[in-house]
Amino acid sequence: MTDAVTSELDRLCAEFVAYSRSLDPTFATEVAERLVAFTLNGGARIRPRFLWWAMRASGGTDMHVVGALRIAAALELIQSCALVHDDVMDQSALRRGRPSFHAQIAEQFQSGAPPRERNFSPFAHSVAVLAGDLALSWADDLVATVDVPPPIRADILRIWRAMRTEMIAGQFLDLHGQATSSRSAVKAIRTVCLKTARYTVEQPVALGAALAGADERTTRALTAAGRCAGIAFQLRDDLLGVFGDPEVTGKPCGDDLRSGKATYLLALAHARARATGASDVVDVLQGCRGIGPLSGAELAQVREALQSTGAPAQVERRIERLMRASDRHLTAAAHREGPALRHLAELLRQVASPHQDAKATQPADLHKGMR
Template identity: 75%
Template sequence: MPNPLTAAAVDLDVGAAVDRELSVICSALVEYSRSLDATFAHDVAERTAAFVLGGGSRIRPRFLWWATRACGVADRDVPGALRVAAALELIQTCALIHDDVMDQSAVRRGKPSFHAQIAAQYPTGEFPEGTGPSPFARSAAVLAGDLALCWADDLIAEADLQPPVRTDILRIWKAMRTEMVAGQYLDLHGQANSSRSAVQAIRTVCLKTARYTVERPLALGAALAGADVATTQALTAAGRCAGIAFQLRDDLLGVFGDPELTGKPSGDDIRSGKATYLLALTHSRARATGACDVIDLLEECRGSTDLSEPVLAAVREALRSTGAPAQVERRIGRLVRASERHLRAARIHGPAAQQLAELLRQVASPPQRPTAATSDVHYGGSL
């Protein structure tokens, strides 16, 4: 049996290798939490650990791993790489738990979301009037997300890395955390203000999805392998283009997707009033052609949580009438081709480079089959 801490062994199943690392880490963290307080450990720490270990695509660790392999990571650096990969999953846990609170989502990965579990554990009758369970459950979930972020930062601080590599990893990690929060705030801001700005929509996509999901994991992988500046820049540019394409694809699926394939309800982006690039482009094209009926319909329906299927069908037809969905598809195609060009410019070769190229194509492609893993491919949690 191969040594599980060699690069070749991790290659066989990156997700399983990261899961093994997370299992060891979470076991130790939960044990420490039990030494502090049994209630905290049971209600928060154990649930957070279960969330981390309970599924997901492991897309960020896979980008990190294949980037570091393509750039020539040595076996001695594998433990440090797995620690950083595990940290990415912990910060993703923070993002998803918080996102479910902000979106008031009751379900995650086919199970009750974190705050929904807390609310079920502590029924209304157990709280003084006006204090719960919802405010308590939401607050507990916020703390759980904070705990996952603390755990992630601790892993980065303790990872076995060479001094020059550590410096680069810390720089990228610090930037990624702030970008992630900035992107999520812009998403909330656009939703609250019914933004119709295509420029703002793309900026949100860059910060919330492209950098956090693809570009920064690739940068972390390149840094772990000590890649040169030119290679790193080419890899991250490829990741940025693929990441934007991924979110634009998700925008289309959020309105037109088949729930059997996407694993999520169709039309939720309209119901929640998300400020997507698709909607911004539709408004722009409708104004340019004087399609007031389209504008009025979107104004009436956007953010209405109780839209019926016939009304959603009318919204879909209105979107198609402007040509916006087709234009988004064309932009996705251009971004995918740009990602491929940047990846070729990185001048990486071999099986790892092929794996990375396939992974970049995968994130922008339409879903082929239902999968629970796609429930958290990006921070927004809409997939």
């Protein structure tokens, strides 16, 4: 299925690039073609997979495949928009082990400048913002031209519009949490819901169900399961960001701490440390946020401080509760029992799994590819 999505992306993006080239060859080469390469190379195609198996679990047949692939391609393009913009906002030079979009631009046009100056290049950042906007425009074009009956089209467009706004709202809350050094666990969970749970899991599931014309009961059960698993996924990602193996997760340990992200893990640890009067732990947790890369000794100190509060274990317990809730919601869709529903259930479990077996389509690969 992922190969089919990549092939469809390749075909559709070739049309976008051809039109871009008719406008201006430099724009086509430096922005459009680079954006296509960024989209095609890397990623676990996780949102299309949620869309696909939700469509199948909702009774979708071969007649829905063309529409599913087109919407799947749109999901990959809106993900490119999110990643390109996210790297600019986080000033990240790497994405999936390769230079981020703005870093590629800076390397080409400012190769003689020092690395830090290249990463803060106004020109490269501006081009990346335009590229992200272009990816969103292409995604909207694909969804708008899906050939489905009018009632289904209305449902798909409604979900798509909501998902776009939720994604941006979640990104804003993420930035706001960094700027204000938020320690609110409630706000952290709200950010998780909007930025990750709904955009990554719940709404792709909803799109698949809508495409197949699922009844209200099925749609409600599948999307609720997706929401729970999506929250669990981000909580798992927070843990991997501090305690995971960078070779497996694809991102440096402590990266969220470096950028000052207001994660649920950190908010919970702060609350527990303050409640017990552990001022030394509070100082460590406050001092590690937004200070730049952490040394091995500094990261070890932060890990020890987090463990001393019991917050990581509590996050694990919350993940377990969320996944049990996800399973219960899927049980409510038992009238759709079959291989597709089992595939969807397994995919939902994978995104929150603590295991890091890198051999196949494993959770660590999903976490690596979802970024």
